[in-house]
Amino acid sequence: MIKTTALLLVGLLYSAVTVSQSPSDLFISEYVEGSSYNKYIEIFNGTGESVDLSNYEIHVFTNGNGDLENPSGKVTFDAMLAENSVYVVGHSSADIYSSPNLMDGSLNFNGDDAVCLYKISEDKYLDVIGCIGMDPGSRWEFGDLKTVDKTLIRKAAINCGALITDNENDFHTLGSEWTQLAKDDVSNLGKHTLGNVTSISGARETISLKVSPNPVSDRLFIETSGKIDGIKVFNFxxxxxxxxxxxxxxxVDVSALPQGFYLIAVKLYDGTVRSLKFVKR
Known part of the structure; x- marks a missing residue:
């Protein structure tokens, strides 16, 4: 992974719930640090179009780990997330929420661990909960807000994630961007309010995409359930x-590409973009 210097974006806090523009990308809308393995992360799509989640990962950095090339845990996806919808990931042993979209044992964190949303094609952390490289003890806190034994919900006025530079040296955005529920309270999980609009609970689309062979030497064959409009290939x-x-x-003829890892993005006629990783040998 190539380390990226993120741009500074500051989320504004409004007393009235108003959003001036739609989000430009996905962000984390809810964080559940509950009892035992009851850990959940909710991702919100308010971009105006369906988004291919295979271009995103959740990275967990435990015990002050600050190595961006080696996160302590990683969750990958293979699904489409519809506009104005959320996607809920839970630990594989979590049991207090009945309908997560995905359960994965790699989503294992405590209140002193950083949890981040990473975008593969841009090599960029779109959203950081906590502070990568910092061990705050048992938790981060701001007033009554805490990251341990609590559920955190993104405020309706926030329309983008917190970048690495927003939470450099501490979890600076905890007080300005989040509200709090009690331990193991998942009553808001599966929906998110942006401005005055509440997302569809757990909605998602599934469009199949396969590429073969993978790894590939010369020609890459594409199979998908949708009608293809265009194809692009990106390096990492x-x-x-x-x-x-x-x-x-x-x-796609990839014979001229150097060996390495690539992302193929397939645009369909309905406007959605589906992507997969492949290896050129």
Whole structure:
């Protein structure tokens, strides 16, 4: 992973619930640090279009781990998230919420661990809960707000995630961007309010996409349940290295690419973009 210097974005706090513009990307809308393995993270899509979650990961940094190239835990996805919808991930042993979209044992964190939403194609952390590289003891806190034995909900006026620089040296955005519920309270999980609009609970789309062979030496074959409009290939620095109109063919010649890891993004005629990682050998 290439380390990225993130731009500074400051979330504004309003007394009236008003949002001036739609989010430009996904962010974490709820955090549950409950009893035992009852850990949940909710991701919200308010971008105006369906988003391919395979381009995103949740990274966990435990015990002050600050190595961006080696997070302590990693959760990957293979699903589409519809506009104005949320996606709930829970630990594989969590049992207080009945309908998570995904359960994964890698989502294992305590109140003193940083939990982050990472975007693969941009090599960028879109949202950071806590502070990467800091061990605060048992928790971060601001007034009555705490990251241990609590549920945190993103305020309705917040329309973007907190970047690494927003929470550098401490969890600075805890007080300005979050509200709090009691331990093991999942009554708000599965929905999120942005401005005055509440998301559809747990809605998501599934559009199949397969590429083969993987690893590949020359020609990459694409199979999908949707009608393809265009294809782009990015290296893991986020640079576009190949593009083609799929009306001609549904194979991609990658023979000229150097060996390494790549992301292929397939745009469908309904406007959604589906992506997968592949290896060029």
């Amino acid at each position: 620095a986020g640079k576009e290295v190949l593009s083609q109109n799929s009306q001609i063919k549904e194979t």
